[in-house]
Amino acid sequence: MSATPVTSRGSRRCGVLVGGGGAVIVVIAVLVWLVWPRSAGPVVLNTGTAQHLVTVTVDRLRLGITDIDVTITDRAGVPIDHAAVQFQANQSLMGHAGQPVTAAPTRPGHFHLTDVALMMTGPWDLRLSIDTHDGGEQLTLPVWVGG
Template identity: 55%
Template structure:
């Protein structure tokens, strides 16, 4: 091999190795972002002029999930005699689930054992808080993953 061929082969080898390293790093980054992760619960907080609401969603993934709801008035006092209903709607597809009564589990605490989220994408949780003298309606956006 001539001296000139040796001098040009070394830089090409370095470029190839650098390019391969970049490709490996890009593939590793893509794998990191798309690799399935165990779904964890999420907690959302919202409110209205009458209520402060905390929503804990067991698993924001396709399928049925449990949802816990805490309702207080604006001062933080629990709502002992309220009735809470929840409905999951998928607005892009015009899909609306059944309204589900959340069972009271303690003062101001409610539990819906099985709320269906049947496809990925944006959803709305529609909450209805009925205190017998007034009804408060709230809409909470969520994202459902695969």
């Protein structure tokens, strides 16, 4: 028995369609990969008081658990090595207030907080209380936590 030309020709058409469909799938996959939202890098917030310059770096400003670093210098840029830093994350829209936590000093002027819970999307206030030998200061940094 021999194969009829119609079957052979039909198979070729099917192969061309699958090949073209495969190319379309690859193009769609590349486009999705290009526009897919990526996790943003750390968010750096700069603020200050009459006596200090403060930088707060949030590792991941997204829903979940994150680490936060705080850097404190005087107005001349010299690290403050004699400070105690308290931190509190508040989501005032829903009435959620985290417990105040003391940041661990890592080196002069640098403080670190681990496992800070930002468990709701929306507006948050990051509140810092800085206690130095010169007195205490309060700072509030508004941020938006995304999904």
